[in-house]
Amino acid sequence: MDFGKTTVIKDLSFDVSRGETFGFLGSNGAGKTTTIRALLGIYLPTSGTLHIGGRSFKPEDGDRLGYLPEERGLYKKESVIDVMTYFGTLKGLDRAKARAWSREYLERVSLGDKEKVRLDRLSGGQQQKVQLGVTIMNEPDLLILDEPTKGFDPVNRRLMMNVIDERKGAGATVIMVTHQMEEVERLCDRVILLKDGMSRAYGTVTEVQDSFGGTVIHLDHDGGVPDSSAYTVLSDRDGHAELELVPGADAGAILRELVAGGTEVRAFTPTRKSLDDIFVEVYGDEAAVEA
Amino acid sequence: MAQHNLGTVVRFEVVRTLTKRRFWIATLAVPVLLVIVFFLVYASSTASDKNEAEQKNANFSFDYTDASGLVDPAIVDALAGTKVSDSAAGVAAVKSGAVDAYFSYPADPVKDTIEIYGTDSGIFGNGKYSAVALSILQRSAQSKLGAPELAQIIQGNLTTNTTTFKDGVVAGGINAVIPGMLFLAIFYVVILLLGSQMLNSTLEEKENRVTEMILTTIKPTSLILGKVISLFVVGVVQMLVLALPVVVAYALFRERLSIPGVNLSSLDFEPQTMIVGALLLIGGFALFTATLVALGAAMPTAKDAGPIFGAMMALIFIPFYVLPLTISDPTALIVEVFSYFPYSAPITGLLRNAFGTLPLAQAIIIIAILFVLAALVLRLAVMLFQYGSIEYSRKVNVRDVLFGRNSS
Numbered sequence: 298m299d300f301g302k303t304t305v306i307k308d309l310s311f312d313v314s315r316g317e318t319f320g321f322l323g324s325n326g327a328g329k330t331t332t333i334r335a336l337l338g339i340y341l342p343t344s345g346t347l348h349i350g351g352r353s354f355k356p357e358d359g360d361r362l363g364y365l366p367e368e369r370g371l372y373k374k375e376s377v378i379d380v381m382t383y384f385g386t387l388k389g390l391d392r393a394k395a396r397a398w399s400r401e402y403l404e405r406v407s408l409g410d411k412e413k414v415r416l417d418r419l420s421g422g423q424q425q426k427v428q429l430g431v432t433i434m435n436e437p438d439l440l441i442l443d444e445p446t447k448g449f450d451p452v453n454r455r456l457m458m459n460v461i462d463e464r465k466g467a468g469a470t471v472i473m474v475t476h477q478m479e480e481v482e483r484l485c486d487r488v489i490l491l492k493d494g495m496s497r498a499y500g501t502v503t504e505v506q507d508s509f510g511g512t513v514i515h516l517d518h519d520g521g522v523p524d525s526s527a528y529t530v531l532s533d534r535d536g537h538a539e540l541e542l543v544p545g546a547d548a549g550a551i552l553r554e555l556v557a558g559g560t561e562v563r564a565f566t567p568t569r570k571s572l573d574d575i576f577v578e579v580y581g582d583e584a585a586v587e588a
Numbered sequence: 589m590a591q592h593n594l595g596t597v598v599r600f601e602v603v604r605t606l607t608k609r610r611f612w613i614a615t616l617a618v619p620v621l622l623v624i625v626f627f628l629v630y631a632s633s634t635a636s637d638k639n640e641a642e643q644k645n646a647n648f649s650f651d652y653t654d655a656s657g658l659v660d661p662a663i664v665d666a667l668a669g670t671k672v673s674d675s676a677a678g679v680a681a682v683k684s685g686a687v688d689a690y691f692s693y694p695a696d697p698v699k700d701t702i703e704i705y706g707t708d709s710g711i712f713g714n715g716k717y718s719a720v721a722l723s724i725l726q727r728s729a730q731s732k733l734g735a736p737e738l739a740q741i742i743q744g745n746l747t748t749n750t751t752t753f754k755d756g757v758v759a760g761g762i763n764a765v766i767p768g769m770l771f772l773a774i775f776y777v778v779i780l781l782l783g784s785q786m787l788n789s790t791l792e793e794k795e796n797r798v799t800e801m802i803l804t805t806i807k808p809t810s811l812i813l814g815k816v817i818s819l820f821v822v823g824v825v826q827m828l829v830l831a832l833p834v835v836v837a838y839a840l841f842r843e844r845l846s847i848p849g850v851n852l853s854s855l856d857f858e859p860q861t862m863i864v865g866a867l868l869l870i871g872g873f874a875l876f877t878a879t880l881v882a883l884g885a886a887m888p889t890a891k892d893a894g895p896i897f898g899a900m901m902a903l904i905f906i907p908f909y910v911l912p913l914t915i916s917d918p919t920a921l922i923v924e925v926f927s928y929f930p931y932s933a934p935i936t937g938l939l940r941n942a943f944g945t946l947p948l949a950q951a952i953i954i955i956a957i958l959f960v961l962a963a964l965v966l967r968l969a970v971m972l973f974q975y976g977s978i979e980y981s982r983k984v985n986v987r988d989v990l991f992g993r994n995s996s
Binding site: 301334337338339340341354355356357359362364366368369370371372373375379383384386387388431 | 592593596600604792796797798799800801802803804805806807810975988
């Protein structure tokens, strides 16, 4: 996908299954938001096709979709209830139902007394709640959240997580664009890592972790750590070592090997490489430049 | 096929505009101002008539000298004036307070000034001296002519009624011009009152970052069309609000407002003029709306759009610089250019239509230009909004949009 002479997305293919929670990962400028916008018909793909439910997205399908864009905003000069009702009717609800749903939601998020207040007179956190309400008021079966917790305070972050859990529980498909790795590890079934407009990794969280070196053993010990073909010693200092297992190596066998070799093992914890570590490994240079 | 969500957009845009206090303040400000102006004109006219009558009949003592020999002593005697021998005596009498005023009529009052001296009665009160001095001379002249009618004729206080024929039937004259000019007045008021709203109708989505959410629920064509329709509805409401006090004031106070006496019942609503006027008005409104909406879609903020918006607003006044030529010589090159240039065509076309100098064939061409161009610009506005409104902080590259490319 091109913007003038700049190619932003190159040779990208992925699919998201119905009912799964899918993480779209990447650093700033990796092409995440661009891909989502193209998926929703906001940008024109230079070539290729993007389908939702087997066909290109059209605004008429908006009643199935809940989209929280990265760039957020609502009609600031209008009252909360009017804006929510407007978007509700645009998303296919009848006016009375949209109004009733909005009132119920506002009560739930402690904004029941603000329905007639202009949006620009609400605090930033209150506006975020309204924005989230507008996103989910049609109870969508596809939720696309671009940086869902960006700029959210802890209260709204928790509200967002609850909303995602609720929609997941209702069988909705959730696509999250984020670089918050802890959210991804907690929520996502599968992920795709984008770098320079291309897929760097794609699969379940475990598959992606495995593709970036698999299991790391955190070892607290006395005595030396012997060399072995089953692992690589990443670090060994002050009685704490990190051993990266080679593919196919068995952690139990390594423990037995260490004990047999005379190493006094105080703690032995096999862990997969975190997505955070993988993110740093993939985007480390870019992150440094951005910083 | 029905436009998806079009009705929802129209309802939202119309209701939110009509429920805004600032809309009614802006809309009502004009008729309120008109009412105030009408009242002031009415009050001023009544007061000045009364004042003039009072001043003419003011009762004060005066002396006069008459080098012209035109002053009728009988008239002066009736006003208790006294003829004195020379100016010095008259001025001295005023200075001493022996009389209130002294008038010095020159040998030729037409060429020379009538000198008046009086006891100061304030800026407005002093007017009574010249009113009485002139009244004496006018009444003396009337008595010399021997008939008041002759005096009225000489003063030009006459009325005429002209009947002209066009194609063998009586032409409408000014009564036929007024209905046509109403379309021009409506065009100006609508564009001036709604221009800013037209511009902001698409800028608002960009400035508030609503574009992405909107574009996933409604087609840009429906959104823009909905906004244009709502602008038209709001414009009609404004027209009605503006027209009401004018009609009431005209119907009730026409005689007192010193407005030339045009009988509303005799206005000539010539069908061709009315149809062409309505089409020029709608075409012009559509073109300006589409252009301002497109401008809003292309620019990141109202501030960035300001200079072009200002130029467009100035453009609608430029045809008035050649107004005399438009009326007297509609075939002049500059008038023809203004007639066909789309952004001056509504004004020049409506003027010529009102004055009956716009041939039907030419009117059809101009109307076609306006409607076709409005449709093209509206299409461009939709494309700019669809592919450009996501550019929140920079101008849209129109060439990219036209060639279906994402803005570089």
